[in-house]
Amino acid sequence: MRLFTKPLLSSSSSDSSGALEGFYYDNKIVKAFIIVTVIFGVVGMLAGLTAALQLFWPAANLNLPYTTFGRLRPLHTNAIIFAFVGNGMFAGVYYSTQRLLKGPMLSPILSWIHFWGWQLIIVGAAVSLPLGMTTGKEYAELEWPIDIAITLVWVVFAINFIGAIIKRRERHMYVALWFYIATIVTIALLHIVNSLALPVTLFKSYTLFAGVQDALVQWWYGHNAVAFFLTTPILGLMYYFLPKAANRPVYSYKLSIIHFWSLIFLYIWAGPHHLLYTSLPDWAQSLGTVFSIMLLAPSWGGMLNGLLTLRGAWDRVRENPVLKFFVVAVTAYGMTTFEGPMLSLKNVNAISHYTDWTIAHVHIGGLGWNGFMTFGMFYYLVPKMWRTNLYSVKLANIHFWLGTLGIIFYALPLYWAGFTQSLMWKEFTKDGFLAYPNFLETVTQILPMYMARAFGGTLYLAGTLVMVYNLMKTAGSGEFLAHEYDEAPALNHKLKVGGAFHTILERKPVLFTVLSFVAVLIGGVVEFLPTWLIDSNVPTIASVKPYTPLELEGRDIYVREGCYNCHSQMIRPFRSETERYGEYSKSGEFVYDHPFQWGSKRTGPDLHRQGGKYPDSWHYNHMLEPTSMSPGSIMPAYPWLFDDELNTANTATKINTMRTLGVPYEEGYEDQAVADLTEQAEGISKNLADAKIKVGKEKEIIALIAYLQRMGTDIKNEATALK
Template sequence: MAMTADTTVDVAGAAAAGDRTHVVYNEDVVRKFTLAATFWGVVAFLAGTFIAFQLAFPWLNLNLEWTTFGRLRPVHTSAAIFAFGGNVLFATSFYVVQRTCRTTLFGGRDLANFIFWGYNLFIVLAATGYVMGITQSREYAEPEWYLDLWLTIVWVAYAVVYIGTVMIRREPHIYVANWFYMAFIITIAILHIFNNLAVPVSFFGTVSYSAFSGVQDALTQWWYGHNAVGFFLTAGFLAIMYYFVPKRANRPVYSYRLSIVHFWSLIFLYIWAGPHHLHYTALPEWSQTLGMVFSVMLWMPSWGGMINGIMTLAGAWDKLRTDPVLRFLVVSVGFYGMSTFEGPLMSVRQVNALSHYTDWTVGHVHSGALGWVAFVSFGALYFLVPKLWGRRELYSLRLVEWHFWTATLGIVLYITAMWVSGIMQGLMWRSYDSLGFLQYSFIETVEAMHPFYVIRALGGVLFVVGALLMVYNFWRTIRGDEATERRAAAPVGGARPATVTARSTPAE
């Protein structure tokens, strides 16, 4: 069997003990999504670093409409969330569902390939539209109506493949990671459809008007915006945590019962928390309070999930010293805990009075996006690449070490600069002199933030360097190369065989 062929397994049939069924996993589409995630990750990080430098040095806008911060910022956010994060979720979900269900993907190869090409076509068309100024101006929902329709078609196909695979499973139990993936798929579909209800000006035009207006439009947008974070960037990546942390640590989930409680409480509470983005606006105060209360309640399930993820290493803590891939996964869970503590704190109205509209929010977002989403994605990708290409191990674990520490230093520089800048910004905005006038003009607050913007941009550079180390490591791994460190330590023998025994749970 070729190194890049799909993995073949023999699994016990559900009907009778000892009945063996030949299953060929569809790994071709997983490989495609893995490569796409790697490519889009570098694009997203480069775009983010460039616009960070634009904030520090405005001349980098280049006096061109296509390269202004306003055009490039949605390119960065969409590339990070939907291109990088989305392709990671597709790759991992298709990998995980086949193994935990002991069956190949529902719908065959053609439907899976349609999802890959259709989704990445959406990314390319959306990004080119942003640069040309084609946008709905709705945060995280910028693509215009025609792309929203196309994404709906692709997403329905994704739901059919994923849920169909679960329905034809040969494993009676539905592993908890699949519950998180299904919640992410179904909820994002609902959010996307309702938030993007719009009336096009013409069938052949790019302009449309939202079906909502005024405060209803704002509430609908942040019902979507907050839950895009809650289900795209949280539920989907928690599924990654619940599969890849136990697998890499070779330990069972610390408490499977807690994982079920984590799932249902998160699903119920998260959907109500969006109004905390609209404190001190025209939104009715009772609705703002509702969002605040549910946000504070999210502390409990979020930290329950964090504890479950970290305590999965019980009895295997020493692996953190020797396995940088596991370190990526576990540190990401720590960042998840930190971000889900800070989020409810910032949702409290009195704290929000200081933090809202400041760089503190930017620091909070990136502690989650870089520390949680990117790190758990890196860990999953490092786990997948050698397995998908039939290699015994990554080309170089030393490069993974360099990636980890470079990226960690970049995150620390980034988020601490934004925390300090944001709190300073909020305090300067609310400072009054003895006569009751504002003590600082707006431009003075901007000038005060300049050194922190430079530090933030340098943190981004370090994060990009780490990502480029990962790309190089993947390239050498896929080629089948071995670093000097591995040749010196490797046992006699060939590459990992492509035929393996499927397991119903990652820690079995």
């Protein structure tokens, strides 16, 4: 037990180290990250607002493929997560890390490679997503060349950061740095595993995983991207900037140790709560639920640690805009991390899933926690680095209220919309029929809520623009300090310093990184191994066959247009769903789906049993003008599918790639694929001609119809065979 009780020889760096050394903090890199955060924040919010408008005013897509909801929504989420929160996080990390380590980063060249590399990735995303280059996996839509670039830039960031820690003058690593370390290692792990794919062309790939496994990997990633991109780095920033702004030490450093380890250990297990009542094996769903509930403890531990840091300083919250933003941010973090575990309960999830409730939930986190932490940090940093006072406290207060009201106007209508729609989906008449058999009725009912949400978003964006003005005026009135001088004693590495285990750990960055990695790996391994490796987890269904070449091409169009953003392909085993959509979805039905397209939101109805439900002509007319088949529909029209010809140049390569991934196409089938494709297209074209619709068999719409008519039909064939 000596390990834990050995007395500390010295706890402060000054009396355990060598001669005083002078050095400069690099503020230029922080400034650069702040500028791009603000620019991409505004762009990302504008994309979000445009997407929100389209939900009650479909013409806001300008009738262009590039700005249609299915492509715009991924642009919004990627821009906000990786460009706004990402760049903001890097600004804070670069500022705080240098000061906590008493020294600059490892290399300014690496800092700038990181900066420009990340901005190039963002530009790549901003171009490729509107063009429909997507993997079809939420928050991981970027195609494989960009995925590789992300990995490389992330490694540069990691080297720069870990290298700075190794060169440090401060013996122990403050809690903020632990959160940054966990972020770096875990995001690397998540990104690499979830992005594993086989390229077909430079801009098209198929994910390595299929169906249930792909869903599990995707939501392990999706959930932990929230955890390790939107939460842990921001908690690190909270532990640094909140005490600084309040001029008070953190409420409890001991609590922060427990907070850190329990948070990173527990978070990674909770991914399956995104897949409750789906075809994911039951034990995995339960594991996700249990760990989500436990996650409440560290999350609230962290929130309380943040709020209680303000003990005795609450009077200052009234006057200091920085603290105001932080208080609302941490409160929003508390609310959203309470709501998360509640949504993970199966009975709550049965109601909330696929509705706007989820959208409201994530925006409490996004607008409240991430947005307000970033804003508060900038109101602190800009006057400090430009050596001046904030241009206008009044404008900052206006921003605060616009933002806060924006969050309320955004979230409340969506909660209302979520409850309303879900209850309408589930309501039966006393005779046992669905009370609202037409899905569209449940959509038109909540359109006023969508309008109110767009109003909330507008308020929030307006507040952000006020901040842009205020920060620019502040910077204009001051003088930027590019290199800030400081002094600290050199660290004497040879000096023996005692301390308990965690104290020792806090000065062993490499060991600390390894242990953090192990902590996050445990949950992932326990979750994945059985599903990956044990056949019985995905029962095979004999009648499920690979897609025909035309259906495969149609499916790629479905992915390209981002249909999964509004339509699920996963019928849960509830009577209200089987009545509405048909037989519930089985895991064996998805074994050839690279990627899975279960979706997470039903702005439109589920499509899994769409095949054979309507004639080809219905789909033709519906895609050309949705309101002609469903008056009042908010689905956009897809006129370009009727003009553009299907590109079959890569069909053979696609078949080959799919075979490599384990889809049982016969050897040599690729040579016959295009001929089969043409034959099937002729059939559909003839069907349409019978319905007096003249369309060439080579148009994209034919392929999409082929896919839509195939969906969920294999299992019906089995039922017929059994009879």
